[in-house]
Amino acid sequence: MIENDGLNRRQVLGAGAALLATGLSLAEVRASFARTMGRVVVVGGGFAGAACARALKSVAPNLEVTLVEVNMTYVACPFSNEVVVGSRTISQQYFSYDKIQALGIKVRIARAVAVEESSIILDDGTKLPFDRAVLAPGIDLNFDAIPGYDETAIERLPHAWKAGPQTELLHRQLQAMPDGGVVVMIIPANPYRCPPGPYERASLIAHFLKMQKPRSKIILLDSKDSFSKQKLFSQAWAEFYPDHLEWVGLSGGGKVASVDVRDMSVKTDFAQFQADVINVIPPQRAGRLAAAAGATDQSHWCPIDPTQFESKLRPGIHVLGDAAIMGAMPKSAFAANMQAKACAYVIAALMNGDRVPELQLINTCYSMIGYDQAISIAGVYRPADGVLADVPGAGGTSPLDAGADFRRMEAELARGWFSTICDDVFG
Amino acid sequence: MSRALISIPASVSAGEIFEVKVLIAHPMETGFRTGASGRILERDIITDFSCLFENEEVFRAQFSPAIAANPFISFSMRVKKPGTFRFQWRGDHGFEADEERQVELK
Numbered sequence: 011m012i013e014n015d016g017l018n019r020r021q022v023l024g025a026g027a028a029l030l031a032t033g034l035s036l037a038e039v040r041a042s043f044a045r046t047m048g049r050v051v052v053v054g055g056g057f058a059g060a061a062c063a064r065a066l067k068s069v070a071p072n073l074e075v076t077l078v079e080v081n082m083t084y085v086a087c088p089f090s091n092e093v094v095v096g097s098r099t100i101s102q103q104y105f106s107y108d109k110i111q112a113l114g115i116k117v118r119i120a121r122a123v124a125v126e127e128s129s130i131i132l133d134d135g136t137k138l139p140f141d142r143a144v145l146a147p148g149i150d151l152n153f154d155a156i157p158g159y160d161e162t163a164i165e166r167l168p169h170a171w172k173a174g175p176q177t178e179l180l181h182r183q184l185q186a187m188p189d190g191g192v193v194v195m196i197i198p199a200n201p202y203r204c205p206p207g208p209y210e211r212a213s214l215i216a217h218f219l220k221m222q223k224p225r226s227k228i229i230l231l232d233s234k235d236s237f238s239k240q241k242l243f244s245q246a247w248a249e250f251y252p253d254h255l256e257w258v259g260l261s262g263g264g265k266v267a268s269v270d271v272r273d274m275s276v277k278t279d280f281a282q283f284q285a286d287v288i289n290v291i292p293p294q295r296a297g298r299l300a301a302a303a304g305a306t307d308q309s310h311w312c313p314i315d316p317t318q319f320e321s322k323l324r325p326g327i328h329v330l331g332d333a334a335i336m337g338a339m340p341k342s343a344f345a346a347n348m349q350a351k352a353c354a355y356v357i358a359a360l361m362n363g364d365r366v367p368e369l370q371l372i373n374t375c376y377s378m379i380g381y382d383q384a385i386s387i388a389g390v391y392r393p394a395d396g397v398l399a400d401v402p403g404a405g406g407t408s409p410l411d412a413g414a415d416f417r418r419m420e421a422e423l424a425r426g427w428f429s430t431i432c433d434d435v436f437g
Numbered sequence: 438m439s440r441a442l443i444s445i446p447a448s449v450s451a452g453e454i455f456e457v458k459v460l461i462a463h464p465m466e467t468g469f470r471t472g473a474s475g476r477i478l479e480r481d482i483i484t485d486f487s488c489l490f491e492n493e494e495v496f497r498a499q500f501s502p503a504i505a506a507n508p509f510i511s512f513s514m515r516v517k518k519p520g521t522f523r524f525q526w527r528g529d530h531g532f533e534a535d536e537e538r539q540v541e542l543k
Binding site: 235260261262263279280 | 442506
């Protein structure tokens with residue numbers, strides 16, 4: 011059991027790569043990788059891809075590392091739920107690739123459209139040859155999953171599940187909603203990006219309504235009966251938002267059958283909800299490059315070998331972060347970052363012809379339950395039976411009934427975690 | 438007490454085909470899983486569902502351990518007269534749930 015001493019977790023993040031049970035000291039590993047030569051192309055500049063490019067350059071400085079990313083500016087998802095309720099500005103979520111470039115990594119702002127035998131093809135036709143490639147394309151939204159919700163509907167019913175203009179749109183809609191309005195949030199079944207994310211967002215929106223539009227409420231229509239940190243969230247909702255938040259699980263009829271953009275309504279098999287603001291978090295799949303590369307299976311996610319993150323369908327290509335099937339490890343920024351660092355060592359070892367280090371990975375995730383209180387969960391994972399499995403007895407959540415001081419401390423730790431990981435990847 | 442959700446129109450035209458949807462909250466424990474103690478968890482499923490219209494059975498389903506938790510079923514129905522639909526679930530350990538809905542003619 012990891013005690014709920016958040017300080018340890020912050021230290022753990024900084025020391026992330028050291029958690030690899032390599033049997034060698036980091037200095038020894040680095041010395042050995044100094045002779046590693048070759049080309050690695052990393053596609054996707056998020057918490058997985060950018061971190062992996064950076065870790066590769068750090069452990070094997072003579073590698074030629076290229077990072078391909080479609081956007082000039084990265085917009086971070088963690089803490090973007092605070093932008094939704096206006097307690098944070100979107101510009102605080104912006105990060106540039108300048109520092110990464112300064113480290114000697116080639117940054118290409120372009121869309122990768124295909125992955126050939128040993129080169130990545132960009133939308134302008136450029137071929138980037140590689141010895142090994144890393145795909146970290148994140149997620150795409152399934153617009154065929156909820157009848158009535160297609161690409162055109164997002165302007166009216168924001169998903170805000172990729173941080174950026176959608177986050178700001180949802181914020182503006184909440185601001186403009188009259189007091190007494192109803193917010194409906196639609197939550198998908200597993201798997202999806204950031205398992206506790208919808209419940210953090212719901213908590214913050216409920217807090218916002220309680221403070222600013224006290225006759226309003228948020229209704230969560232959920233396609234599942236159980237979710238991450240459920241006991242902690244449920245306790246917080248009962249304590250803080252009994253009149254402002256209502257959760258309807260699968261067995262309560264929470265699965266949505268259709269949405270109607272024109273009359274702002276949501277239908278389940280058993281009821282119809284009229285809403286002023288509708289936040290649809292649709293089911294998801296691996297980012298489209300993964301499918302174009304032939305790295306996705308029927309689930310539309312990427313099966314990988316958990317000992318080295320190599321695609322089971324495309325040898326020589328590693329898949330990281332939200333796009334991959336990581337077993338028990340959730341689709342979170344921390345998990346992606348951890349996988350990225352481990353994968354950098356794996357790739358350097360493979361290119362060197364060395365033994366691949368044995369992996370042990372960790373994840374920590376904080377969720378805000380109000381403007382100044384948070385809860386957390388931690389887990390430890392290692393490859394077992396072809397998947398990344400929970401290490402029994404390791405990890406845990408914040409205690410129930412911890413009290414406001416403890417929850418406020420966790421909120422501080424959450425902010426510390428965010429600045430640490432962003433600095434680690436982009437700073 | 439179990440919680441059932443039922444979707445059925447309050448009024449229909451005589452002979453009109455309409456959809457009936459029912460969902461009941463139930464764990465549907467298969468009897469094949471081991472619990473935290475390492476022992477097999479005892480089977481606890483709903484075994485029978487039936488729908489009666491004016492006390493006459495009009496639809497029946499038998500559930501097996503392969504049916505997921507919170508069984509949801511939908512079926513089509515038509516009536517020539519107004520009356521009462523009765524929904525009955527029966528299962529292991531004496532499980533019983535009963536619901537009724539009235540349907541009028543337009």
